[in-house]
Amino acid sequence: MTETAAGTVIGRGTSAYTSPEVVEGPVRWLDSPDAVLDLVGSGRIGEYIAISRGGTTTFMAPALAAGVRGLLTLQGMPTSHLGILSREFGIPCLMSVTFTDGVRTERGETVPADDTVVRLDISRGEGAVLLG
Structure with missing residues (x-):
């Protein structure tokens, strides 16, 4: 892990849509259509930064349309489906993120x-996820 004045860097990826401000919030791993619909239906989607497995995961579209705070993907590039949608909806998005800290999914991802x-x-066109 890399320490900075802003916090500990726990992941890096490729920026698909940059925001002039740093976006902060709790993360939610959305690995199924049901998980997306549960968060959308909670009425709290705008509080969360979503994590998705892939850049072509089309079931994430309702989360973007409902105004998720930010999006992180484990795969994909800015020209993939979610990269394009994040720009259309104006949602900060970092793709192909590799995390150095966290929990393991059933597929072994962190x-x-x-x-x-x-x-x-x-905010500077670079892609980093900072932890407190």
Whole structure:
């Protein structure tokens, strides 16, 4: 892990849509259509930074349309489906993120635990996820 003045860097990826400000909020791992619909239906989607497995995961579209705070993907590039949609909806998005800290999914990927508060810093066109 890399320490900075802003916090500990727990992941890096490729920016698909940059925001002039740092976006902060709890993360939620959305690995199924049901998980997306549950969060959308909670009425709290605007509080969360969503994590998705792939850049072509079309079931994430309702989360973007409902105004998720930010989006992180484990795969994909800015020209993939979610990269394009994030720009259309104006949602900060970092793709192909590799996390150095977190929990293991059933497929062996590392992601921050649900409700971990992170800062998505892509304000300078660089892609970093900062932990407190």
